[in-house]
Amino acid sequence: MRKLLVVLLLLTGISGFAQLGNQEMNEPVKWFYKVEKISDTDFNLIFKATIERDWHVYSQFTKEGGSLPMTIKFENLGTDYELVGIAEEGDTYTEYNDIFEVDETFFKDELFVKQRVHLLKGDIKAIYGKLDYQVCKLVCINGSEDFAFSLTGQKAEVKKKELTQHDIEEADKLEFVAKNTHYLEGAQKEKSYWEVFVLGFIGGFIALLTPCVFPIIPLTVSFFTKRNEKSSKGKANAFLYGFFIVLIYLLLSVPFHVIDSMNPDVLGNISTNAILNTAFFVIFLFFAFSFFGYYEITLPTSWSNKMDNASSVGGIVGIFFMAVTLAIVSFSCTGPILGSLLAGSLASDGGAMLLTVGMGAFGLALALPFAFFALFPNMLKSLPKSGGWMTTTKVVLGFLELAFALKFLSNADLVMHWGILKREIFVGIWVVIFVLLTLYIFGVYRFPHDGKGKISKGRIGLGIVTGVFAVYLALGLFGVNKLQMLSGFPPPSFYSIFKDKGEESDLTVFQDLDEGLAYAKEHDKLVMLDFTGWACVNCRKVEELIWTDPEVNKILKDRIVIISLYTDDRMKLPENEQFKYEYDNGSVKEIETVGDKWSTMRYINFKTTSQPYYMLMTTDFEYLNKPMQYEPLEAYLEWLKEGVTNSER
Incomplete structure (x- = not known):
């Protein structure tokens, strides 16, 4: 289930975005078609394509459970003609995919497919259809291609959707004859990135306080300072380690720039697409219950093992892979926060650059402690000990994930007019969430991974804050206030x-x-x-x-x-x-x-x-x-x- 969730997040965040705008993309695959006549009734239809360097297209016969296979859909199949045997493919490559845990078959550089057909009627002049395929590099793009094979030797044009007089008249109404x-x-x-930077930095700071990251700080800084006889070299390596942490999170946003350069609209579509918003709702629910301690979401173990082995290499390369290892092993805590940042950034109209700013700020917040404590190693002793407070932090984040999950479901509900999350229902569920959070903070109930202990003053203070917020929500529910602090987050007041x-x-x-x-x-x-x-x-x-x-x-x-x-x-x-x-x-x-x-x-x-x-x-x-x-x-x-x-x- 853990790997399934990771795959869902990756496909939703990358392939799903690309699919929304594939009609307007300049895809890295160029298609060509040829017909070989065998007899008056039998023909070979040949599909060829050139694939840009480092990209690959998945075969029709790649195993189920992996990436999407290529499919060929023929018009009027069974009435005008029939297929003879299965399609023959040219040179393909097969590699094991660690994420899907299947062998995948794909084309590189060139694609060749030959399909024999037998005519059932004598007056067929052309065969039409559509190709659907997935082409991948750093990002996967779901592409489609209409095709036409001429059986007469003359050029066959792809069927174009003819515009009617009604289409022309309605289209004219869209364009204003404007003055001035x-x-x-x-x-x-110009879009301001300051708000996203601050939110990303806060997200990274919160991630620092989780059990996956916080205990690593003193261990890693001590490793750098003790490993090198010269303190200056240890500090330099710690700074380099921090730099690589920032770089890794910046690199995570690169695929979205690839998509954005192909179709600037596609990233903004996430905020209005019901399927994607519903998918994020489900993902955030999984994240929330992971924070509650019912299970743990991790990236495949093979990834962390490979990165850990690579980190043993000396010099800059080893330090880089140490940073990669940190990103992987801390995923169960940072993943939900990054998911929130991802969805929030892409839902705006700032494109992929907003995501890069947010990811960079997130990485910077994670990296700063390593550089700071490398400069002042004696201050490591002042760090609070790991303990129950970090468990409390995870649970609080779990409740916040529940609240954010509801926002994505609300987006889908609004654009589709389902009417299931009217404003009163949305606010009412939030009241329940924050009441339950307050009761948890005050120790009224516990989750499976909670230990027993006294309620600290800090925890009492946090409980008072969440309790007051729950009361504020309740007053808004009953019309005493208009929830102006949350303006724009719940459904509009008229959606009631x-x-x-x-x-x-x-x-x-x-x-x-x-x-x-x-x-x-x-x-x-x-x-x-x-x-x-x-x-x-x-x-x-x-x-x-x-x-x-x-x-x-x-x-x-x-x-x-x-x-x-x-x-x-x-x-x-x-x-x-x-x-x-x-x-x-x-x-x-x-x-x-x-x-x-x-x-x-x-x-x-x-x-x-x-x-x-x-x-x-x-x-x-x-x-x-x-x-x-x-x-x-x-x-x-x-x-x-x-x-x-x-x-x-």
Whole structure:
């Protein structure tokens, strides 16, 4: 089960992300097709591909339980033609995969597959189908390729999805005939990485306090200082060890840069994809119960054994593998924290660089003690002894993992409109979680790995904090306060068992563009396009903390109609409103959901994938100032005032 969980995390975090955007990726595989005529009714269909260096594509016949095999799907098979025998493959390689514990078969550099077919009808001119495959290097990409084999000697074109007049008419509605488009020039703001750095550093510091990492600090520092006769050399090696720890965690983010360079949108999709959010919910539950002591999640033992052997090598190489060994053996404690950092970073619109910043900060927090105590080895004696306090730390982290897990399930619930985690239910479960945490801290009950002992003053203080927080949540549940400290984290206030959307708001808000524009024209008001999302934390913060500010609220109420367009809404459009949109590069996107429609509109007109994203304009699409993203109250208020002033000129 431990290895299964590791595999689930890896596949969810890498292959899953890539799959979301495979239609727009430049994949490292180039395909070619050839037909060999055997007779008037029999042909060999030959699939060839060149594979970029260091990449590999898995065979159709790789063993189950490993990476995804290549599959070939033929159209009209059994009616127009039939397959003769199984497909023949060219040179392949077989290697044992330690993670999946199976032998995997794959192609390198070149791919060759030959499939014989026998025609059942005499008028077949071409054979069409689709290839699905997985190509891997540092990251795995799930790719697909439409193919066409001509049986007449003439070129066969891959079937293209023809656009109908309905498609063209609906697509025209997505593009604004706007005025004052100069406001869009340079409108994208630079992303601040400070918050992610701080969160990553805090995560690394918390990981230091766990039983997997804390006891290693004095042992490792003593090893470096005693091993070398010269204290200066011991200190230098300890610094080098710390540097390698930071480097290792930075390297863990490299695969996501590979994905991000192929499709910048794919990493942001994690925050709106129901399957991925549900997968993270399950993973975090596993992590939580591991922290509670019911089982231990570790990477395969063979990995740690190999790294441990490599660390015995002297010099820089040995120190590097010592750092790798630390990362592997501490995974059961650092994995859940890294999982939180991974999900949080990729759910934002900052791309892979945010993850790199967070991972670097995490590694820095882990590395600093080794460098610090190497400089001042005598201070090692002042470190607290390992003991029950570290067990308490793990259990507290377990409860926090439960709380975070609920957020991922809430994301999936919101975008899919399941209605299972309304705001009251979400907050109510959090109340239970933090009440149970408080009772644990005060020793009312224990977990299997807990020892007996007195409740320390520090633990009492922590129990008071969690108890007060539980009371704060309970008061919010009963409407005494609006939980502004947690704004954006629970479901929005309108996603309620007892209230409908807009019941508490005095603002004019529409979720349909045409309806909103018609109302604004009738009442002579300005329009604010609000590209938002159900799973967007910053969107909720703006709505609950900024739009409720008296001065902001007055401007919005008196002068502006808000049109909120949910770009992650998975509700299906009526069939007569579904259509195909063709991008400039020739790729065709199926517009099937509400979110498909609004996210495509946002990209066409503003060339952005960010949310929240606000644009002030008149009803005839005259932009009044630059677009606004998530900003503090003061900046948002000034932006509103500027737009209203420009409309009066």
